[in-house]
Amino acid sequence: MLIDGADLMKSDPPVWIISEGESAEKCWSSVTSWFNDVSPQVARDRERLSIMRELGQWIDPSWSDYIDFG
Template sequence: MNTSEQAAAATVRATVERVIAAGVKPGSMAGASDEQIEDWAARQGVTVIPAAVREVMRMIGIKRLGWFRGSAFGVKVIEDSDKRRAIALLSRLENTMTDSAGMLVLAEHQGYQYYVIDGADLGLPDPPVWFIDEDEIAEKISPSVTDWFDSIAPDVEQDRARLRLDRTLGSWISPGWAEYIDIDDLE
């Protein structure tokens, strides 16, 4: 691994460590093996996996409670069919990607929104992330995977504050998204 790849991987790990330090329950995240990651990419017809993407999958590629709420994500969830649907959406939009056929789909939301890496950028250690939406949007939304990953990290303190407010208002039912944080001290 070269210096750029090491830096990208370290930045991903730092984001995960920050989230854990904020109060994530042990066991709420599980990473994928390199073999699982390579199989996931291969199902999408991709052979080159950027270091930052690989590290994200190593950290939360199997279990990611708190991340990607309501969206599909992970090596066991994102399939070649997601890529086909993203490409089909792009065919209706003004597509400024260089190699959309070679893209790598990172996450999917209800079949009409996708977070992807342009196939032309897969050789970069920390490539830009694109957002594709059926409402005629296909744009680069983040300069790097590490910036994107940090921006979508669960805000544990905000979630705990919301749960405290719910308890103050008399609700003792925890929403499903709260599974990843310890709520015992909220009572």
């Protein structure tokens, strides 16, 4: 995911996805809409990691570095 440099001056620029071998695609109309769409997944990942730890998972998955248990 990325924000096009041409859009950096916008207050809430669109978010694009670039997939290898494919063209860029604007998938969210704004950073705000991207955060609204991904926040439920972050909550699920946080819960999943908590359960994995409770079950004695001895190696955290690579994505666990990005989860804050604050």
